[in-house]
Amino acid sequence: MRIFFYFNIFTTNFVMKIESKKYNRRFVIADIHGCKKTLEALIGSLKLLPNDALFFLGDYIDRGPDSIGVIDIILDLQKHNFNIFTLRGNHEQDFLELSENYDQHFFMHYTKTILKSENLIRKKGGIKKRVKKFIENTQLYFELEDFYLVHAGFNFNNDDFLKDETAILNLRGWKSDVKKTNGKKIIHGHQPTAHNKIIKAIQKDKPRIPLDNGCVYNKPHRYYDFNKLGQLCCLELNSMELFCQRNIE
Ligand SMILES: [Mn+2]
Structure with missing residues (x-):
């Protein structure tokens, strides 16, 4: 008889509160979504320094051309002691769940054809070690002194x-709900948002600022108006300056 154990994918100890004001700039x-070259160009334009901090809101993988390339850029920054x-995004979560709950053949086929993230898995099956470790080390949200950072959002009900x-x-x-957040603004991704709407949320000092400009959507799409998307954006939290890099994949 086989006993099915529910495998808890949140295996790491989560550190959600971060003293971020000690960093010079907070990006x-x-x-x-696999847009490695675009990420490389954006980070290059920031001229990141050792006393800056760089926060990622998740959905590193799938759709774009080089999912593992994106993860490797981030691992390399960590290796060089950047902060x-x-x-974690829903794509990383789904990827882990898929690999654990389905047979390897289906998992490999799905990853290759639907997710287009073949380079995250080993030839003989299973997630590459550094990818699994990277995903397992991701957190659910960050609470800074003045902001919450989250992939999709919060359910205030x-x-x-x-x-x-x-x-x-x-x-x-x-x-x-600014009462529940104690006036802290929320920065989130997950939902491709027109560039002018992102700018407007920043300029109008909105309590919730979307930051996903759908950088992977640079061609006509059945749901999205790609003319308003296709850039990878970076917000610096002290100056509220927005840096954007057009998709160059
Ligand atoms: Mn998402």
Whole structure:
């Protein structure tokens, strides 16, 4: 008889609160989706220094041409002692769940044809070690002194909005509740948002600022108006300056 153990994918100890004001600049980058060259160019333009911090909002993988290339850039920054903080997106979560709950043949086929992230898995099957470790080390949200950072959003109908993990990874179309956040603004990704709407949220000092400009969508798409998307954006939290890099994949 086989006993099915529910495998808890949140295996790491999560450090959600971060003293971020000790860093000179605090950069935030949202959904990269395998756009390695674009990420490289964006980071190059920031001229990152050892006393800066760089926060990622998740969805590193799938759709774009080089999922593992994106992960390797981030691992390389960590190796060179830059202050790097990584959140988990629904794509990383789904990828782990898929590999654990389905047979390897299906998992490999799906990863290759649907997700287009073949380079995350080994030839003989299974997730590459450094990819698994990278994903397992990601966090669900960060609470800074003045901001919350999260992949998708928070469910403020929940008694404790920080406890709804499904919402944190997947929620769309939600409203912030500044009473519950103690006036802290929320920066999030997950939902491709027109460039002018991102700018507007920043300029109007909105309690929730979307940062995903759908950098992977640089061609006509059945849902999205690609003319307003196709850039990878980075927000610096002290100056609220927005840096954008057009897709160059
Ligand atoms: Mn997402």
